[in-house]
Amino acid sequence: MSSAELSVFIRAIGVHTPERKLTNAELSKMVDTSDEWIKTRSGIGERRIAGPGENPSDMGAKAAAKALERASLTPTDVDLLIVATMTPDVPFPSTACLLQAKLGLRRDIPCFDVSAACSGFVYALQVAKDMMRSGAYRRALVVGAEKLSSVVDWSDRTTCVLFGDGAGAVLLETTSEKNVGLLGNLLGADGNNAELLHCVGGGSAAPATADSLRDGKHFLRMNGKEVFRHAVRVMAESCERVLSKCDVKSEQVAWFIPHQANIRILEAVASQLNVGMDRFPSNLERYGNTSAASIPLALEEAWTDGKIKHGDLVLIVAFGAGLTWGATLLRWHEPTR
Ligand code: UT7
Numbered sequence: 001m002s003s004a005e006l007s008v009f010i011r012a013i014g015v016h017t018p019e020r021k022l023t024n025a026e027l028s029k030m031v032d033t034s035d036e037w038i039k040t041r042s043g044i045g046e047r048r049i050a051g052p053g054e055n056p057s058d059m060g061a062k063a064a065a066k067a068l069e070r071a072s073l074t075p076t077d078v079d080l081l082i083v084a085t086m087t088p089d090v091p092f093p094s095t096a097c098l099l100q101a102k103l104g105l106r107r108d109i110p111c112f113d114v115s116a117a118c119s120g121f122v123y124a125l126q127v128a129k130d131m132m133r134s135g136a137y138r139r140a141l142v143v144g145a146e147k148l149s150s151v152v153d154w155s156d157r158t159t160c161v162l163f164g165d166g167a168g169a170v171l172l173e174t175t176s177e178k179n180v181g182l183l184g185n186l187l188g189a190d191g192n193n194a195e196l197l198h199c200v201g202g203g204s205a206a207p208a209t210a211d212s213l214r215d216g217k218h219f220l221r222m223n224g225k226e227v228f229r230h231a232v233r234v235m236a237e238s239c240e241r242v243l244s245k246c247d248v249k250s251e252q253v254a255w256f257i258p259h260q261a262n263i264r265i266l267e268a269v270a271s272q273l274n275v276g277m278d279r280f281p282s283n284l285e286r287y288g289n290t291s292a293a294s295i296p297l298a299l300e301e302a303w304t305d306g307k308i309k310h311g312d313l314v315l316i317v318a319f320g321a322g323l324t325w326g327a328t329l330l331r332w333h334e335p336t337r
Helices: 024-030 035-042 056-070 095-103 117-133 191-196 210-214 224-245 263-273 291-304
Strands: 007-016 021-023 046-048 080-084 111-114 139-147 165-175 181-189 255-258 313-320 324-331
Touching: 007 056, 007 117, 007 181, 007 291, 007 324, 021 024, 024 035, 035 263, 046 165, 056 080, 056 095, 056 139, 056 165, 080 095, 080 117, 095 111, 095 139, 111 117, 117 139, 117 165, 117 181, 117 291, 117 313, 117 324, 139 291, 165 181, 165 291, 181 224, 191 224, 224 263, 224 313, 224 324, 255 263, 255 291, 291 313
Parallel strands: 080 111, 080 139, 255 313
Antiparallel strands: 007 165, 021 046, 139 165, 181 324, 313 324
8 A cells, every 4th residue: 555545643632731720810910900801802711820840741741641541552652753832841952852751752753843833733733644644654642732831921911811831632643544534734824923922032042141031031922913813814714725625615514623812713713714603612711822732622622522523524723923824624533532
């Protein structure tokens, strides 16, 4: 059988979120905000906050271990690891290498990070799929793991209310079955709008100094209104384009699993696609925006809640800093429990 015939599907999925919950009521004691403002403008009720020793590689390793356990596989069965994160444990080495060591994956496999912010999971899925379809890798772990609480300015009410920490992992596997798993995909980016959502300090262009720390250059900054506008347009367009590429109508899609950024963004995208919110599951209320972790978290929840069923068409779509975006159409193959 030629490797071009291989499909790639999600054999198992696992998640991990920190125990600590930070509620809107607590936040309103930290900055000038209210539960009412946060809920109305974003749909967020609370978010999870990682503890001091709890890093993306730790949360990602737990999510990945859960996926492996559900698949009745061991770490040595994994042939490839890709971690999507915008909050790596350290500038280098990659979070993937740290996770590899924590999980006990083999040493003869590629392990690397993908940096595409909130679109990272969708980007990483596509990279994994293309590497696997060559036949060189049978099983891959794709992990989205974030500790946004470490880059949020807790005195900036326009951003600190939105983000949270967590991780989700999928175990991908190749199969000769047709029309299953990752069917079609679209990725895009617009670096001309990089400044709409960025962190200017701490990299090689502006290494951390006492002054940069004092000026808060290592924190995430965002032009929320502009990001909102781009997010709605690009997520709706990405869905339409990937559906047209796959010759599928939006009515045929059972579930849309969007990056969980803001409930009003989801509502606007659903409305542009003429799809009811009952097909746009959201966990924003409990987790906020967890960047690259948000899609696997929402996907796992929609599946464990009994929403997504074997054979369903599922469309995942993301948008984030870069700017970046991406969408993937999946034919759901019931993962092992
Ligand atoms: O993963 C992708 C990353 N990011 C996103 O997707 C975020 C996209 N943007 C958004 O979600 C929204 O733009 C926000 C939730 C960030 C803001 O909502 P908005 O409806 O665009 O509000 P706004 O920025 O226009 O602010 C309205 C008012 C302002 O006061 P004035 O100027 O009208 O007096 C803000 O200062 O609300 C004020 N405000 C707040 N008030 C209470 C901003 N943040 C807060 C806050 N609590 N936390």
